Amino acid sequence: MTSFGPIAEHYDVLMSHVPYDMWVGYYQLLLAQMDVNPRKLLDVCCGTGLVAELLAQEGYEVTGFDLSEPMVQQARAKAAKLGLPLRYEVADAATVDLGETFAGAYSFFDSLNYITEPTSLSKAIGRVARHLEPGGTFVFDVNTAYAFEQRMFDQRERSPKAPIRYKWEGDYDPKSRIIRVSMEFERDGHHFQETHVQRAHTQEEIVQFLNDAGFEEVRAYDSYTLDPPRAKSDRLHYTARRG
Numbered sequence: 001m002t003s004f005g006p007i008a009e010h011y012d013v014l015m016s017h018v019p020y021d022m023w024v025g026y027y028q029l030l031l032a033q034m035d036v037n038p039r040k041l042l043d044v045c046c047g048t049g050l051v052a053e054l055l056a057q058e059g060y061e062v063t064g065f066d067l068s069e070p071m072v073q074q075a076r077a078k079a080a081k082l083g084l085p086l087r088y089e090v091a092d093a094a095t096v097d098l099g100e101t102f103a104g105a106y107s108f109f110d111s112l113n114y115i116t117e118p119t120s121l122s123k124a125i126g127r128v129a130r131h132l133e134p135g136g137t138f139v140f141d142v143n144t145a146y147a148f149e150q151r152m153f154d155q156r157e158r159s160p161k162a163p164i165r166y167k168w169e170g171d172y173d174p175k176s177r178i179i180r181v182s183m184e185f186e187r188d189g190h191h192f193q194e195t196h197v198q199r200a201h202t203q204e205e206i207v208q209f210l211n212d213a214g215f216e217e218v219r220a221y222d223s224y225t226l227d228p229p230r231a232k233s234d235r236l237h238y239t240a241r242r243g
Ligand SMILES: C[S@@+](CC[C@H](N)C(=O)[O-])C[C@H]1O[C@@H](n2cnc3c(N)ncnc32)[C@H](O)[C@@H]1O
Pocket: 003, 004, 044, 045, 046, 047, 048, 049, 050, 051, 065, 066, 067, 068, 071, 091, 092, 093, 094, 107, 108, 109, 110, 111, 114, 115
């Protein structure tokens, strides 16, 4: 894996501008739309636990897992420091087996785009279904092909005042729907780089994989609204209920 290694210890600083509070509020709005209030949650591809921490602070019982051991190490260290009862495991979404079920699962910040093989994405969605109680809900977001076409990953931070400086450049292949993003970072004179690979899964694929896994009532939204997807949506949120 070429991603989420060296960046793990800098991830929270890099994401300090990301409105995770608003994201959690939007998640709760989508749960209300589904008329559910799950308290025991599974964070799929939890990263350093930024969403899990906010939910745990609101009294939710959260277990998270992630493929990247360095990200999980960060998550565990912060949970201990914050005194939050969070459980984190290292696991691949396509094969994870935590041996328990949850009332709800979520996966945010385009984590499922990192699963670039459609068969693996199908397996991952199947694994989520197996970790949910009947009637359990799954809410997740994905980047769209439009976002990749618009070069959303081409980003730079050069300000000497910024805690971390970076230069990212994406190379998108519309045929395979895969983007390869070369990322260079510099913090306190220390340079490192990662390559991130994402795939823009189609709506048809996602709905098919959810249905194959036994999910019902699948809905897609233009992210952070209750509107349906638009041609120019750069991110979509999906909600689904396990039958
Ligand atoms: C952009 S980060 C988002 C992390 C977190 N959800 C957040 O909101 O900050 C994407 C995460 O997906 C994880 N990931 C990618 N492929 C995965 C897989 N197959 N199984 C589990 N985690 C995976 C990465 O290790 C990374 O931590």
